[in-house]
Amino acid sequence: MIRDGPDCDWKDAIGRARSHAPFLAQALDRRADLAELLESGEGEAALTAAKASGEGIADTGVALRRERLGIALVLAIGDLAGAFPLARVMSELSSFADRALERAINAAIARRVPDAQPAGFIALALGKHGAGELNYSSDIDPILLYDPETLPRRPRDEPGEAAQRYAREIVRLLSDNTAEGYVFRVDLRLRPASEVSPLAISLGGATTHYESLAVTWERAAFIRARAAAGDIAAGRAFLETIRPFVWRRSLDFGAIEEIRSLSARVRARYSGRRSVGPGFNVKQGRGGIREIEFFAQTHQLIHGGRNPALRLRGTRAALDALAAHQIICDSDAQLMGEAYDRLRSAEHRLQMVEDRQTHELPSDAALDGVAQLDGLADGAALVSELTAICKPVSKLYGVLIDELDEGAGEAGAASEEPLAALAEELEETPPDALAERVMGWTDGRYRALKSPAALSAFDAIQPLLLEAFAASDDPEMALSRWETLLARMPTAINFFRLLEARPALFDLLMKCLAVAPPLVEEIARRPELLDILIDHSAFDLPSDVARIEREIRRNHAPDYERRLDRIRIITSEKRFALGVQLIEAAHDPLDIAAGLSRVAEAAIGVAVAEASAEFAVKHGRIPGADLLVLGLGRLGGGALTHASDLDLIFLHSDGDREDSDGERPLSQTLYFNRLAQRVSAALSVPTAEGALYEVDTRLRPQGAQGPLAVGLRAFEKYQKEGAWTWEHMALTRARILAGPPDARAQLDKTIEGILRSPRDPEALKVNALEMRGEMAQHKRPKGPLDAKLLRGGLVDLEFLVHTLQLSEGAALAPNLADAIAQLAGLGLVDKELGEAHDTLTRILVGTRLLAPELAEPSPAAADVLAQLAGQPDLPALLRVLEDARGCIADHWGRVFGQKLEGISDE
Numbered sequence: 001m002i003r004d005g006p007d008c009d010w011k012d013a014i015g016r017a018r019s020h021a022p023f024l025a026q027a028l029d030r031r032a033d034l035a036e037l038l039e040s041g042e043g044e045a046a047l048t049a050a051k052a053s054g055e056g057i058a059d060t061g062v063a064l065r066r067e068r069l070g071i072a073l074v075l076a077i078g079d080l081a082g083a084f085p086l087a088r089v090m091s092e093l094s095s096f097a098d099r100a101l102e103r104a105i106n107a108a109i110a111r112r113v114p115d116a117q118p119a120g121f122i123a124l125a126l127g128k129h130g131a132g133e134l135n136y137s138s139d140i141d142p143i144l145l146y147d148p149e150t151l152p153r154r155p156r157d158e159p160g161e162a163a164q165r166y167a168r169e170i171v172r173l174l175s176d177n178t179a180e181g182y183v184f185r186v187d188l189r190l191r192p193a194s195e196v197s198p199l200a201i202s203l204g205g206a207t208t209h210y211e212s213l214a215v216t217w218e219r220a221a222f223i224r225a226r227a228a229a230g231d232i233a234a235g236r237a238f239l240e241t242i243r244p245f246v247w248r249r250s251l252d253f254g255a256i257e258e259i260r261s262l263s264a265r266v267r268a269r270y271s272g273r274r275s276v277g278p279g280f281n282v283k284q285g286r287g288g289i290r291e292i293e294f295f296a297q298t299h300q301l302i303h304g305g306r307n308p309a310l311r312l313r314g315t316r317a318a319l320d321a322l323a324a325h326q327i328i329c330d331s332d333a334q335l336m337g338e339a340y341d342r343l344r345s346a347e348h349r350l351q352m353v354e355d356r357q358t359h360e361l362p363s364d365a366a367l368d369g370v371a372q373l374d375g376l377a378d379g380a381a382l383v384s385e386l387t388a389i390c391k392p393v394s395k396l397y398g399v400l401i402d403e404l405d406e407g408a409g410e411a412g413a414a415s416e417e418p419l420a421a422l423a424e425e426l427e428e429t430p431p432d433a434l435a436e437r438v439m440g441w442t443d444g445r446y447r448a449l450k451s452p453a454a455l456s457a458f459d460a461i462q463p464l465l466l467e468a469f470a471a472s473d474d475p476e477m478a479l480s481r482w483e484t485l486l487a488r489m490p491t492a493i494n495f496f497r498l499l500e501a502r503p504a505l506f507d508l509l510m511k512c513l514a515v516a517p518p519l520v521e522e523i524a525r526r527p528e529l530l531d532i533l534i535d536h537s538a539f540d541l542p543s544d545v546a547r548i549e550r551e552i553r554r555n556h557a558p559d560y561e562r563r564l565d566r567i568r569i570i571t572s573e574k575r576f577a578l579g580v581q582l583i584e585a586a587h588d589p590l591d592i593a594a595g596l597s598r599v600a601e602a603a604i605g606v607a608v609a610e611a612s613a614e615f616a617v618k619h620g621r622i623p624g625a626d627l628l629v630l631g632l633g634r635l636g637g638g639a640l641t642h643a644s645d646l647d648l649i650f651l652h653s654d655g656d657r658e659d660s661d662g663e664r665p666l667s668q669t670l671y672f673n674r675l676a677q678r679v680s681a682a683l684s685v686p687t688a689e690g691a692l693y694e695v696d697t698r699l700r701p702q703g704a705q706g707p708l709a710v711g712l713r714a715f716e717k718y719q720k721e722g723a724w725t726w727e728h729m730a731l732t733r734a735r736i737l738a739g740p741p742d743a744r745a746q747l748d749k750t751i752e753g754i755l756r757s758p759r760d761p762e763a764l765k766v767n768a769l770e771m772r773g774e775m776a777q778h779k780r781p782k783g784p785l786d787a788k789l790l791r792g793g794l795v796d797l798e799f800l801v802h803t804l805q806l807s808e809g810a811a812l813a814p815n816l817a818d819a820i821a822q823l824a825g826l827g828l829v830d831k832e833l834g835e836a837h838d839t840l841t842r843i844l845v846g847t848r849l850l851a852p853e854l855a856e857p858s859p860a861a862a863d864v865l866a867q868l869a870g871q872p873d874l875p876a877l878l879r880v881l882e883d884a885r886g887c888i889a890d891h892w893g894r895v896f897g898q899k900l901e902g903i904s905d906e
Contacts, residue, residue: 010041013080020373023355027073034070038077043084046074047092060107061173064100065180071096072136076352079345080373086341087316089348093134098125100174100183101142101229108169112162113152120150121166121200122235125228126190126221131313135344137351137358139185143192143225144170144200147234160198167199185357190221193447203238210242216261216455217444220297222246223304224313247305261439267291267397272360276387278367278379282343282350283359287390289347291397292340295319298400299327315340332396339389346386349374361386418466425475437479438466441486448492457496464499468506473860478513481520485513488524495527505530511583515861516849518642519579522572529576538577539586542595548574548602560614564607564682571603571692579642579849585867589845590817590838596640601737603683603692604629604646608738611678619671620662625655627675627709628739628747632699636733636814639841641848645694646683649701649734650676650709653743669707676709699730712743716750720757725767729802731755733814756809765896768803772796783854784878785865787843791902792885792892794840797833800892804828817841833891836884842869843881 014035017024028035031053037046050070054063075092078084084092101123109116122145124130129140144167148159157165167188174183188199192209201209210218223246227235267286273279274286283289296318304310307325312318316337323333349370350358361367367379376382419438423431442449442458449458472478489495499505509530512519523529532538542548552570557563575596582592608629633647634640652672659665666674684695701710701718710718719731734751736744772795781789788794801819805811811822820834846868851857857865862874871877889903 008041008043008081008083010038010043010077010081010083013077013082014039016080016373016375017077017352020369021076021352021354024073024076024352027069031070031073034073038074043074043078043081047071047078050074051096060103061176061178061183062180064103064173064183065178068096068100068183069181072355076136076348079348080375086345090128090133090135090344093136093138094125094129094132097129097134097140097184098228101125101140101170104170104173104183105166105230107173108166109152111169112154112157112165116152118230119152120147120234121152121163121230122146122203122227122232122238123170123229124225124235124239126225128224129228130224130226131315133314133344135351136348137355139187139357140174141187141190142228143190143206144188145203145206145235145238146200147203147231150231150234160202163200163202164198171199190218192218193450195445196447203234206238207241210245216301219246219248219301220294223297223300223311226313247308247311261442267401276361276383276390278361278363280361280386281359282347282361282386285390287339287392287394287397289340289343289359291393292336292343295336295393295397295400296322298404303327335392336396339393342389343386346374346382418463418470422466422470422475425470425472426479429476438462441483446486446489448486448489448495451493454491454493454496457493457500461496461499464503464506468510471507472510472514473863474514474858477515477858477860478510481513481517485520485524488521489527492527495530498528498531502531505533508533508580508584512580515858515864516579516583517852518849519576519583522576522579526572529573532573532577533580539581539584541581541587541591542574542578542598545598545602545605548599549605552602552606560610561687563610565687567603567606567610567682568687568692571599574599575642582642582846582849582868583864585864589842589868590639593634593639593641593841593845596642596644597635597638600635600640600644600646600693601631604631604648604679604737607679607682611675611682615675615678616662618662618664619666619674620660622655622660622668622671623657625653625668625672626740626743627652627672627679628712628743629679629737630747631735631737632730632733635737636735638735638815639817639845641845643848643852645696647696647699647730648680649697649699649715650679651715651739651747652709652711653739653746654711654713668711672709672711673707680708699727712746712750715747716754719750719754723754725764725806726771728754728806729768729799732802732805732812732819733816735814752812755806755812758809759806761807764803764807768799769896769898772799781854783851784856785843785847785851785881786854787840787847787881790885791900792889794837794844796892796900797837797840797888800888800895803895829891830887832887836887839869839880839884843877 014028018028034046034050037043037049050073051067053070054067057063057066071092075084075089079086079089102118105118105121105123109118109121124143124145125140126143127141128134128138129142134140144163146159146163146166151159151162153159153162171186171188175186176182188194191197191199191201192206197205222239222242225239227239272281272285276285281288293315296315299322300310300312300318303322303325309325310318310321310327312321319328319333319337319340322328323330347359350361352373353366353370361379361383362370364379367382371377371379371382374382376385419435420431423429423434426434429437442455444450449455469475469478469482486492499509509523512523548570552567557566578592578595578599581587582589608627612627628651630636630649630651631647632649634644635646635648650672652668655668658668660668660671680695680697683693684691697708698704700706700708701715701723719727731751732755736747739747775795776791779789781793786793798816801816801823804823805819808826808828810826811819811828813819813822817834817837820829820837821831823829824831824834843865846865847854847857850861850865856862856874862877866873866877869877869880871880885903889900892898892900
């Protein structure tokens with residue numbers, strides 16, 4: 001109620017408001033009717049008139065904004081006059097927020113479904129709103145829920161779509177800042193999985209989240225939750241459903257540790273001024289409002305599951321109940337309660353000045369104004385009073401954290417030592433900042449670390465994880481990529497348990513994090529990949545293609561999609577293992593490249609067989625005709641990298657009949673084009689197990705304009721009559737990867753005949769120089785380690801070798817190293833050219849995994865890359881790179897009679 005008497009000085013309050021609060025001064029001018037009532041001391045009448053400000057206005061947004069301005073003005077002046085106690089002010093503001101949400105919900109639904117009741121749409125109030133403790137310029141943090149069965153909607157609207165439309169309209173009605181101002185800033189980030197979820201969540205989805213995926217901070221948030229607007233009955237029923245999540249009757253070590261971490265984080269996350277003065281945050285600072293709130297809520301979380309009398313939303317009420325049940329002493333409850341009231345009043349004064357959601361004490365001149373608005377002499381008086389309040393609060397909160405540390409047991413203490421060791425390795429990162437960063441992993445931002453089970457599994461590995469980071473070759477890089485990994489993993493419980501069961505995997509994980517971004521991406525997609533590394537055979541090179549195919553076909557699945565997934569699973573496991581072998585320098589990168597090629601060839605072979613069998617079920621087969629797959633580029637040459645596309649040409653032998661013999665026959669051309677599409681999709685289209693490769697079919701006859709698959713006769717005719725020189729160069733690295741023996745023999749004969757055809761050597765060189773020049777204009781090197789595109793790099797080497805192969809009709813091995821060796825045997829190149837090829841290929845294979853952007857790698861990655869090239873360090877690696885380029889440039893001059901630009905003469 002409003003207090004009358006000499007202590008209620010309305011005119012003085014109005015004078016202070018006009019002098020020190022521009023927002024209130026403007027509001028007094030805009031609402032002269034309310035100002036007149038307030039000057040007369042008629043506060044109750046003024047509040048009634050303020051609540052009626054929007055009556056008769058059809059536009060909901062305008063009506064609410066006018067009511068909000070009136071209520072904010074009257075409550076502020078009544079507060080300054082000493083007539084409205086803090087509890088009344090907060091309660092009135094919270095009640096208005098309820099009414100505003102209710103009207104906005106009704107308006108949003110009525111706009112789509114006139115005259116409908118807001119059944120099935122719920123606004124839960126959390127935070128200060130839920131507790132009935134809103135401040136002057138507070139956001140509201142509702143959670144919007146809907147019941148798909150009862151939500152009003154048009155017949156053609158899906159419930160989820162309708163709910164999102166209503167949610168967007170509610171936010172617009174309340175948050176848009178118009179000529180009339182705004183009603184409330186609406187923050188929906190407290191909803192489940194806010195980074196990916198819609199604005200309104202179905203009741204079923206929300207229930208599932210809070211029963212299995214929610215984290216401790218969400219438990220704390222729901223201490224103060226209540227159904228505020230919309231379908232109140234449904235909201236209360238929902239809160240009752242999740243009550244066991246909020247109020248746990250028994251707390252294990254993991255739960256205590258979560259509460260301890262949450263409470264410590266309240267303090268650790270504040271980086272502003274610690275002592276009271278300009279810049280001090282009365283909400284987040286030491287001894288501030290948030291520490292008082294969490295002091296109460298922490299005790300409620302621990303004891304409220306067993307004692308329903310502690311399940312109160314208001315901060316003062318909770319403190320009193322905790323004291324009444326002897327969980328905290330009476331003096332502590334009184335100290336915290338009185339401090340809370342005074343700090344909330346100071347917070348209100350700060351926000352009355354400009355109607356801003358601020359909590360920081362301003363600079364000296366402005367601080368005097370805030371103090372005088374409060375009725376004090378100057379800013380120094382306010383600082384002195386707040387200092388006396390915050391110091392004992394800070395001390396009590398610190399005692400609480402210490403007690404929770406003790407309750408967390410030895411595991412909490414054990415984690416401090418590895419954290420300190422990691423801090424020593426990160427010289428540029430302050431220990432406090434590192435501690436906050438590590439605590440941030442479990443604050444709910446990562447989907448993989450939201451469920452209690454995931455948090456428990458993570459707690460078990462955290463000390464070993466921190467030790468592994470400290471021992472890593474590049475701790476900062478490893479930390480950064482670890483956080484990327486957490487952000488991308490949908491779930492991580494099994495991943496954490498795997499690490500706990502097999503600690504030896506920590507070192508390998510750190511190596512991946514420190515030096516190999518593509519491997520981190522693979523782990524994020526399939527964390528179980530680490531498990532294959534326990535078997536020592538994972539560090540063996542892949543066996544022959546036939547054996548890999550048999551491994552893929554093992555445990556033959558009954559349906560086609562699962563058989564395709566089997567291709568993806570085995571292939572990705574082997575590519576991942578080869579990547580780890582590479583960063584461990586377990587094998588020569590040339591052998592890794594050959595292993596990657598065998599794995600791809602096996603995947604192609606199984607994909608062709610599976611797609612052909614599945615396709616034949618409906619469409620039959622064409623007698624005498626089969627699909628052939630021709631690999632070109634690095635695949636044809638048998639030397640892939642982890643980033644290589646598959647350059648494929650699909651061909652088919654010419655059958656004995658025009659149409660297939662199935663129940664849905666297709667013409668020969670259509671049959672093999674569709675089958676080729678199936679094979680390409682089997683290798684490239686993502687499934688639940690991900691994708692395998694990018695498939696590039698642009699080297700087929702007539703390129704992207706031509707059919708995907710062509711017959712052998714048409715292929716031969718095109719190559720002899722219509723192909724460009726560059727297509728014949730590409731054909732020098734062609735290798736048949738799939739197809740029956742007779743058709744393979746026919747195709748081999750065709751390719752050899754094309755490549756051995758007589759040519760004009762000079763015209764060939766002119767064409768090669770034109771093509772390479774045009775390519776150099778459009779594909780420039782990406783960095784100093786681009787062993788492919790730098791002049792004198794592998795592209796120039798390929799043009800050089802292919803020109804000699806075609807002009808001589810010799811050394812037609814698809815593997816570039818073999819072709820160079822044969823050309824050296826013919827005296828056409830020096831054997832050093834083969835060494836240059838091997839050096840550049842080792843660098844290429846290494847950089848595709850260790851430095852995919854081709855800029856200078858991190859120090860840890862540079863060390864591995866140098867080791868792979870047989871060099872002591874990165875400078876030495878760059879020198880041998882230059883030497884190899886020089887060798888290629890020398891041969892370029894001999895063959896083409898032209899100096900290769902971009903190559904030093906030294």
